[in-house]
Amino acid sequence: RQKTYEAVEIPQITKPVVKxxxxxxxxxxxxxxxxxxxxxIVYISTxxxxxxxxSEVTDTKYSDKGLVYNKKYYYKVKAxxxxxxxxxxxxxxxxxxxxxxxxxxxxxxxxxxxxxWEKVKTTGYEVYRSxxxxxxxxxxxxxxxxxxxxxxxxxxxxxxYYFKVRAYKIVSGKKVYGSYSKVVSTRTAPRS
Numbered sequence: 001r002q003k004t005y006e007a008v009e010i011p012q013i014t015k016p017v018v019k020x021x022x023x024x025x026x027x028x029x030x031x032x033x034x035x036x037x038x039x040x041i042v043y044i045s046t047x048x049x050x051x052x053x054x055s056e057v058t059d060t061k062y063s064d065k066g067l068v069y070n071k072k073y074y075y076k077v078k079a080x081x082x083x084x085x086x087x088x089x090x091x092x093x094x095x096x097x098x099x100x101x102x103x104x105x106x107x108x109x110x111x112x113x114x115x116x117w118e119k120v121k122t123t124g125y126e127v128y129r130s131x132x133x134x135x136x137x138x139x140x141x142x143x144x145x146x147x148x149x150x151x152x153x154x155x156x157x158x159x160x161y162y163f164k165v166r167a168y169k170i171v172s173g174k175k176v177y178g179s180y181s182k183v184v185s186t187r188t189a190p191r192s
Contacts, residue, residue, distance in 0.1 A: 012086075013034055013035075013036055013037060013079050013080070013081050013084065013085070013086045014034060014079070014086055015077075015078070015079065015086040015087045015088060015089045015090075016031035016032055016034060016040065016060075016077050016078075016079050016086070016089045017031055017032050017089065017090070018030070018031040018075065018076070018077050018089045018090065018092050019031070019092070020075065020092040020093070020094050021094075022094055022096060022097075023099060024096075024098060024099055024120070024121045024122075025065070025066060025067045025068070025069055025096050025121075026063060026064065026065045026066075026067070027063065027064040027067060027073060027075075027094065027096070028061065028062075028063050029042065029061060029062045029063075029064075029075055029077065029092070030060060030061045031060050031061075031077055031089065032060065033060050034079040034086065036081040037079040037080060037081055037086075038058065038080065038081055038082060039056050039057065039058055039079075039080050040056070040057050040058070040059075040060070040062075040077055040078065040079050040080070041053060041055075041056050041077065041078045041080060041085065042054050042055045042056075042057065042062045042075060042076075042077050043075065043076050043077070043078075043088070044064070044073060044074065044075055045073075045074040045075075046071065046072070046073060046074070047074075048072075048074045048091065048093065051074070051076065062077075067096045068096060068171075069096050069097065069098075069169050069171045069176045070095065070096065070097070070171050070174075070176040071095065071096055072093055072094070072095040072096075073093060073094060073095075073096070074091050074092070074093040075091065075092050075093070076088040076089050076090070076091050076092075077089045097169075097176055097177065097178045097179070098120055098121070098122040098166075098167035098168065098169045098176065098177070098178035099120045099121070099122075099167065099178055100120075100166075100167075100178055100179040100180070100181060101117045101118065101120055101125065101165045101166060101167050101178065101180075101181040102117060102118040102181065102182075103115060103116075103117045103163065103164065103165045103181035103182065103184050104116055104117070104184060105163070105184050105186045106149070108186045108187070108188050108189060109188065109189055110157040110158075110188055110189040110190065110191050110192065111153065111154060111155050111156070111157060111188065112151055112152060112153045112154075112155055112188075113151075113152045113155060113161055113163070113186055113188065114149065114150075114151050114152075115127065115149065115150045115151075115152065115163055115165070115184075116148060116149045117148055117149075117165055117181065118148070119145065119146070119148055120145075120167040120178065121145070122145055122167040122168060122169050122178070123143065123145065123168055123169050123170045123175075124141065124142050124143040124144060124145065124147075124167070124168055125141075125142045125147070125165050125166070125167055125168070126138055126140070126141050126142070126165065126166055126168060126177075127139050127140040127141075127142070127150050127152070127163065127165050128163065128164045128165070128166075128180075129152060129161060129162065129163055130161070130162040130163075131159065131160070131161060131162070132162075133162045133183060133185070136164070139152060140152075150165075155188050156188065157188050157189065157190055157191040158187065158188060158189070158190040158191070159187065159188055160185055160186070160187045161185065161186065161187075161188065162183050162184070162185045163183070163184050163185070164180045164181050164182070164183050164184070165180070165181045166178050166179065166180045166181065
């Protein structure tokens with residue numbers, strides 16, 4: 001009787017699934033680990049058409065530092081084993097902007113609310129206020145990266161106020177804005 005052997009299917013190397021995030025002007029890429037991959041090749045583009053190879057890594061992450069604010073960057077990644085490479089991953093892209101501000105309420109009196117936020121690498125901050133969480137008014141532009149508090153005064157007692165803050169960076173004489181912080185709200189104290 002003739003012996004029959006089952007063909008063992010060697011798994012094909014597949015294209016990685018890439019996630020992108022940024023911390024100010026540093027871009028971080030991360031992707032899933034591919035069985036048999038011995039290296040990953042990272043490609044970059046600034047127009048989404050012409051790509052150039054920026055790095056070969058053995059890890060499943062890559063950081064790109066010192067990028068230009070208000071510019072969009074596109075990335076794709078290939079996984080390679082000793083013989084061949086996978087197809088390109090889906091393209092991921094992001095525009096470099098200042099980080100989102102983390103805002104909190106420090107205290108609320110009957111006619112004022114004190115705000116505080118975490119420092120972001122930036123030129124300054126803009127503070128917005130609302131009484132209905134729909135119509136917003138810019139109440140302060142802070143042109144210092146080191147000012148991390150603001151006291152909103154002349155408010156009405158026993159009334160709810162909403163606040164949000166965004167960071168901005170001056171690039172070539174223009175403001176580049178980060179995303180707005182989460183909206184925080186509080187009721188001012190009643191008149192004593």
